[in-house]
Amino acid sequence: MAIGGTRRMVPRSEAEYMTAELTLRKCAICGMLDAQTRFRQTFAPVDGVALVNGYDVVSCNCCGFVFASGIPEQSAFDRYYREMSKYEYSQRNGRESEFDARRLDTIAAGLASRLPSTSLRIVDIGCASGRFLASLRDRGFGNIVGLDPSPACAATARRLYSVPVHTMTLGELAASGESFDVVTLIGVLEHLQDLDLAFEHLTALLPVGGLLYVEVPDVTTFADWSNAPYQDFSTEHINFFGPRSLMNLMQVHGFEPVFVEQNCREQSRRTIMSNISAMFRRESTQPASPTVRDQESVVGLQRYLTRCAVEDLLLKSRIDQLVIANRPILVWGVGTHTTRLLATSRLAEVEIVAYIESNARYHGLTLNGRPILEPTSLKQRAEPVLISSRVFQDEIVDQIRSDLRCANELILLYDV
Numbered sequence: 324m325a326i327g328g329t330r331r332m333v334p335r336s337e338a339e340y341m342t343a344e345l346t347l348r349k350c351a352i353c354g355m356l357d358a359q360t361r362f363r364q365t366f367a368p369v370d371g372v373a374l375v376n377g378y379d380v381v382s383c384n385c386c387g388f389v390f391a392s393g394i395p396e397q398s399a400f401d402r403y404y405r406e407m408s409k410y411e412y413s414q415r416n417g418r419e420s421e422f423d424a425r426r427l428d429t430i431a432a433g434l435a436s437r438l439p440s441t442s443l444r445i446v447d448i449g450c451a452s453g454r455f456l457a458s459l460r461d462r463g464f465g466n467i468v469g470l471d472p473s474p475a476c477a478a479t480a481r482r483l484y485s486v487p488v489h490t491m492t493l494g495e496l497a498a499s500g501e502s503f504d505v506v507t508l509i510g511v512l513e514h515l516q517d518l519d520l521a522f523e524h525l526t527a528l529l530p531v532g533g534l535l536y537v538e539v540p541d542v543t544t545f546a547d548w549s550n551a552p553y554q555d556f557s558t559e560h561i562n563f564f565g566p567r568s569l570m571n572l573m574q575v576h577g578f579e580p581v582f583v584e585q586n587c588r589e590q591s592r593r594t595i596m597s598n599i600s601a602m603f604r605r606e607s608t609q610p611a612s613p614t615v616r617d618q619e620s621v622v623g624l625q626r627y628l629t630r631c632a633v634e635d636l637l638l639k640s641r642i643d644q645l646v647i648a649n650r651p652i653l654v655w656g657v658g659t660h661t662t663r664l665l666a667t668s669r670l671a672e673v674e675i676v677a678y679i680e681s682n683a684r685y686h687g688l689t690l691n692g693r694p695i696l697e698p699t700s701l702k703q704r705a706e707p708v709l710i711s712s713r714v715f716q717d718e719i720v721d722q723i724r725s726d727l728r729c730a731n732e733l734i735l736l737y738d739v
């Protein structure tokens with residue numbers, strides 16, 4: 324899909340995305356269907372683009388892996404990423420955030436220092452803007468290619484960094500017969516519904532001895548970093564790894580750790596993301612059962628749930644104030660933050676006249692019966708704007724005041 328709205332997305336019915344029956348999901352690591360529900364996350368559906376309206380956060384009673392259960396099949400996620408991708412920077416008029424750029428450069432520098440040769444063939448799965456590969460190329464790695472199912476991402480990677488990109492799925496690349504020395508998965512594994520299938524494809528791309536570099540959020544340290552309550556259970560993140568679960572997953576598929584490191588990544592002016600950086604070597608084609616149970620992920624999850632419960636009370640009291648004020652407002656953002664609040668707080672009782680959203684894929688759609696407008700439409704509006712984001716609160720304020728030059732009253736949910 325072209326950037327800049329040259330082709331409109333045809334709104335799809337919610338039913339089309341939800342045709343797959345929502346079933347209990349077996350543990351992607353040990354394969355058992357024996358999990359304990361720890362939390363229920365719910366979202367109000369955006370018309371036509373609902374991927375999930377909610378899910379249970381569960382922990383496997385056998386191996387300790389924490390994941391989302393009661394979600395659609397992988398094919399629904401594939402379609403969502405192809406059609407609704409926000410990773411090509413359409414929301415910033417094609418510009419990349421300074422934080423994304425810095426984060427990807429940091430990751431590239433770390434990986435480059437660990438690889439034995441600059442001639443290795445490297446493929447980055449879910450390459451988005453291509454910045455990470457460009458940063459590796461700047462460090463002497465010339466044999467690079469990206470893979471992204473979104474044509475918009477591929478176009479962005481070519482436009483911004485002249486990085487070659489295969490516009491296809493992981494399965495299509497695996498079937499092509501190409502093979503690589505290094506496969507990188509940065510912020511990918513937490514999105515995948517069918518991890519068995521993904522590893523079938525990954526092992527087709529990576530011969531024995533090949534290296535797999537992975538970055539995923541770290542559920543054991545979710546509670547250590549400030550974010551909006553329950554924001555780590557987003558509509559897109561459905562696997563919640565701790566270091567042990569990540570190692571168990573890899574072991575099951577014949578990969579042994581080279582290193583596993585817990586660290587953090589800067590996401591915005593206000594937000595640091597918990598993170599695991601790890602490299603694995605493909606040792607065999609023989610699957611092995613996980614040998615060590617993950618004890619830390621559930622402990623980290625419970626710590627996070629306790630923190631979120633407290634912070635959610637404060638957030639809900641601020642929403643209650645908006646209900647009492649009883650005046651028409653605009654809401655900026657239709658992502659996880661807003662759709663969760665619509666489903667779980669009194670936000671739906673506030674007189675919201677319209678939503679403003681940077682991702683062009685949503686323009687022309689509705690949320691709770693109200694239109695989703697593009698940012699420039701704010702110039703014609705006088706209502707106060709509720710900034711429904713903690714991660715990007717500061718950036719949105721800047722966009723409204725500096726880029727759009729709008730003087731609307733701004734309602735912030737989080738203390739600066």
Ligand SMILES: [Zn+2]
Pocket residue numbers: 350351352353354355383384385386387388
């Ligand atoms: Zn398990």
